Amino acid sequence: MEHVEPTVGVRVELEYQLTRQDMRQALRARAKVSAAERRLRIITAVVAVLMAANAVLRLADGRGPDFQLALGVYAVVALGVLRPLLMVRQFLKLATRHGGCRTLADDRGVTVTNAGGSNALNWTAASRYAETRDTFVLLSADKNASCLTVLPKRGAREAGGVDTLRALLDRHISRI
Known part of the structure; x- marks a missing residue:
């Protein structure tokens, strides 16, 4: 019997190289929730x-x-x-040592891939997010938000990708 991947309803792809401004916004968002x-x-x-x-x-x-x-x-x-x-x-x-990133967000979670490998997060690993002017910042649920994933809005590959990503995040995790 052939293995079939489960169908994924909504899917957003991003391609980007993180910038200083992306990290500044992400760390500010993290600081707001970190004890x-x-x-x-x-x-x-x-x-x-x-x-x-x-x-x-x-x-x-x-x-x-x-x-x-x-x-x-x-x-x-x-x-x-x-x-x-x-x-x-x-x-x-640390975030840019392996170059640019390709990210796929879907109903299963977020997978970030770069030259150094791939990191897949399900929605329980990144259970909350903050939206800044230029990014979505996915954060772990622990009291210090020790894990974060930065998704720059400019990386959306399709028109309407930012709105689709926001809706996907709102459906699966809580906004802070």
Whole structure:
């Protein structure tokens, strides 16, 4: 007896090379749902506010600026600014090391293929998604959204592909 693949109702194909902007949007979307990212933002903000308040109080008391305190404030601010840029750079480097991607999304899930191989995700592995201006970002359900798949809208090969992909995602997984 011959093996027959199950019929797939809706199917969307994408071809793309990930860009820095794609990764920036994806990591921002991930940060909104990641508990670890929320904690880090809160801790960084609290430390920066406390350090700045300490500096203001020192100046108000006439003790003058504290070099170590000022250095600490600059370090916390630099961490807040540079960390996202470095993360984008590292994720992009990992995601593009095997070149461009071809992706197929259908009722079974999403399969991403590049020169390094193929990765198939069923809808339970990527159980939620975020839509940004230029991408769909598929995220795992764990509290830190440790797995993400970026699908740039510009990669849709057919007219109406973006709307079809959005409808497919809405049918199988939840939007955040």
